[in-house]
Amino acid sequence: MRAQVSAKDVAELAGVSRTAVSRAFTPGASVSSETRAKVYEAAEKLGYQVNNLARGLLTSKTGIVALIAAEINTPYRSTLLAALSSQLQAADKVGMLINTDRSDESVAQALRQAISYRTEAAIILSGMPDTSLAEICLRNGMRLVLINRDEERAGTLQLRLDDAAAGRQAFAALFAAGCRRMAFASSLAGTPSLEDRRKGFAAAAADAGLALIEDASGMTSYQTGLDVGMRLLTRPDRPDGIFCSTDLIACGVLDAARQRLKLRVPEDVSIIGFDDIEQADWDSYNLTTFSQPVDDFAKAAVSYLSEPGHNEPRSIILSSRMVWRKTVRD
Structure with a gap:
């Protein structure tokens, strides 16, 4: 195997010191334009590449x-x-x-x-x-x-x-749309973000004097949304508005509603997601959601x-x- 080209090799070919080679490849370092040109030309001929990892071990950066x-x-x-x-x-x-x-x-x-x-x-x-x-x-x-x-x-x-604020805004949007039987659909991930979305949505429902249906299971995935959606939408008191903790879950809920249960969205049930993933804008979903910055x-x-x-x-x-x-x- 060929030995790796070193800074010493570049210095010898360019006719400069090893320190000059280091300065030539260090942004902001003091080196003449003539020396830098010689170093770059030699490096190009030899196929030399700066070893940033080795440099970092010396400088702690x-x-x-x-x-x-x-x-x-x-x-x-x-x-x-x-x-x-x-x-x-x-x-x-x-x-x-x-x-x-x-x-x-x-x-x-x-x-x-x-x-x-x-x-x-x-x-x-x-x-x-x-x-x-x-x-x-x-x-x-x-x-x-x-x-x-x-x-x-x-x-x-x-x-x-501010996930709690988003939860409150989701409730306000569904309430303004005429929804009065609302549900929160989520996973069992229990992350601070998902929990705060739930808390904001639940607090807004309590302030409005409405009972909230909650259903959560599994991982944060499309399959979880499909499972949760089937349970929610086959209840005797089927919700007419659902806030989903993520878009992946919302996509599963949407397919449970439209594909499996033949419900109309948004006429029979309104659905809101969270994240604004690429799929949310697909024609098959056209999901109202929250875009993360x-x-x-x-x-x-x-x-x-x-x-x-x-x-x-x-x-x-x-x-x-x-x-x-x-x-x-x-």
Whole structure:
């Protein structure tokens, strides 16, 4: 096997010092345009590539950011990961995806992996690390961004939605459409986001003096929506308005209503989802839903990681936007 081309090889061909090669490839470093041109020409001839990982081990700045997430194949999660990785690349950082399950232990193991690879930071989308492990990360110079988690910790940025407000807005929309038998459809994931949506919806129903039907089972998936939808829509007191905790669940509920039970949407039942995934805009669903500010999440996370370090916890609460389509009565 051929030996990897080194900076020393480039220096010898260009007739400059090893330090000059390093400066030529370091943004903002002091080096003459003539020397930089010689170095680039030699590097091109030899096929030399800068080893940023090795440089990072020397400077403690690897540019690597761990993206720790579960359910990465779901539409919303994959969209958020795409936005985060794009913003990281634009900031000259590299996203390292670590796929986990929903458990805190799985997230803890992912963080240990991240530390071993000298990552600069971790963006956590699933689960919560133990406080002691979070402190180990901070002592190792790692910064943490928690997205839609429910704890504030030193040295972390917490990005959250006002999910309770969205729940109240969903109730108001269904109530204005004439719905009086309302239901909340969800999974058993129990994440802070899903629970806050439920709480906001339930609180608005209580304020209006209406009893709320709730049904939840399984994972946050289309199949769960199909199962929950069949149970809700075959009840003697069938709901005429359903708020679903996610669009995947809403799509399942919609297919239960239209395809299996031959109900009319929105005439017989109005349905609202959450996330505004790509499928929500398909003609077969045309789902009224809430759009998450994915790009704002990504920009805020990367901006925080690009700032000088500090240990004060910071929290940013963003709002979702209601997207009106055709699953709620006018």
